[in-house]
Amino acid sequence: MRTEHNRITTPITASLLRGALELEPTAHGVLPHRLPARARAQCPDHDGQLAMVEAQPSGVRLVFRTQATAIELDTLRTKRVYVGAPPRPDGVYDLLVDGRLVSQASVSGGHTLTIDMVTGTTEHQPGPVGTVRFPGLPDGVKDIEIWLPHNETTELVALRTDAPVEPAVDRGRKVWLHHGSSISHGSDAASPTAIWPALAASLGGVELINLGLGGSALLDPFTARTLRDTPADLISVKIGINLVNTDLMRLRAFTPAVHGFLDTIRDGHPTAPLLVVSPILCPIHEDTPGPTAPDLTALGDGQLLFRAAGDPAERASGKLTLTVIREELARIVRQRAAEDPNLHYLDGRALYGPDDAAELPLPDQIHPDAATHRRIGDRFAKLAFGTDGPFSGA
Structure with a gap:
């Protein structure tokens, strides 16, 4: 010094x-x-x-x-x-x-x-x-x-x-490792401690490592290996919206990719509580595939909005929507939980659903605002860290 x-x-x-x-x-x-x-x-x-x-x-x-x-x-x-x-x-x-x-x-x-x-x-x-x-x-x-x-x-x-x-002195708190999209990254939150994972970590009394990666929660093997190799006591992965945004894969590729992602995490954390979280409600992509595109009309008026550029009819050929992803994630977790009792599933609409969208609509059609981050963080803390939650006792 x-x-x-x-x-x-x-x-x-x-x-x-x-x-x-x-x-x-x-x-x-x-x-x-x-x-x-x-x-x-x-x-x-x-x-x-x-x-x-x-x-x-x-x-x-x-x-x-x-x-x-x-x-x-x-x-x-x-x-x-x-x-x-x-x-x-x-x-x-x-x-x-x-x-x-x-x-x-x-x-x-x-x-x-x-x-x-x-x-x-x-x-x-x-x-x-x-x-x-x-x-x-x-x-x-x-x-x-x-x-x-x-x-x-x-x-x-x-x-x-x-x-x-x-x-600082190590307080001996458990480490929560979370991965997700721009919503987990904190897009449009008011400040770094007001992003929903930080709020939930504070309420849950845990140390946060946030691998929310805006636009980049794409089931990449290198991200799975990073989760595998990072010391943690509690792990959650929020999967879905970026796969629709980018129109990256079809259902045939999605299912084995999720299995592979979870397998890799389990290679490093075989018994840690692992929570799979599906997307929160996003009305434009509930039943309409991606890609997501900027609304050029709104942009011309100085407003940043997004729109779903896919065709709902393409679901028949395996294109992903949020409804399809939630159904498949729930099925995958049920299948795996028979041999992995520490694997859990949370429907993202329990964090932000239709009633919330009516009260607090997504300002740009994709990302929650500051008030919604607070709501999601509070609900996640109750559902994950609460008495009956997969992270209870943290």
Whole structure:
């Protein structure tokens, strides 16, 4: 450590981070990844979506113990801009003191990634490092958590405090490993601790590792191997919407792919409670296959909406809808549970169903808003961590 201007600079290492599976050294500092290098190397080079979202630190947080009353964190963000759509809000840093949210802030500067959903092209514009500051913290020894923005790639450059920092004491809580789509990633949630998996983890009293990967929950074998190799006590996989969004496979491929995905997880976690969660209600894709496409009329009016571009008649040829996926996932889990009593199924409509859609419709036809994230997190906690839930006793 070294002191500069009455501040102590502490190296950012894996001992201060939770929720990241790997740290990559960069020209500026370190970049948290939620998939290891071997998994990233097995994704096609043209899939910029996965490369983008796994480097967005959903669920990743700096965790340490200190007497500091002032904290500064230098970061280099990458903010997304969608051509024709309203500007996205800045990513939010949530500061927790002894488990309680006490401050929120954002950072300026950083890179810009401009995405044209019509042409599929992207443009990267470099920018400077910024600083997020948390002054006026209470005196005394305390546990600090800084949850990084769930929707902005964030290189960690420097951590400065006005008192020494040490790794937080392990509280012995169980680790919950979750995988899902952009909804699990936290799309359109208010802040990183307000994404539904973070809310559920807080209510359940567990440590979260969030492998929600926006647009990329595609039953990839490298993701299954990552789940297999990551130490965890409780595991859940939310399967379905991205397979419809991308029109990736037909029912014939889906069934063995799910079996293979679960087999691989079980190779590393043979007896851990494993919960398979089907999609929440998404009216545009309940009975209409993908792909999902931007609504160009709405985009022309400055509004980001999605539509189902498939034909319901194509279900007869095996194209997937959410109704088909739920039925098949329930059947697969019933079949496997005869030999795997720790395997469980949760219908996603128990988290967000028709009544919820009437009250809290999906603003862009796909993703829940902040209030809906809170509802889903609360319901998942009750259904999974409650007395009769598969994760009870966590």
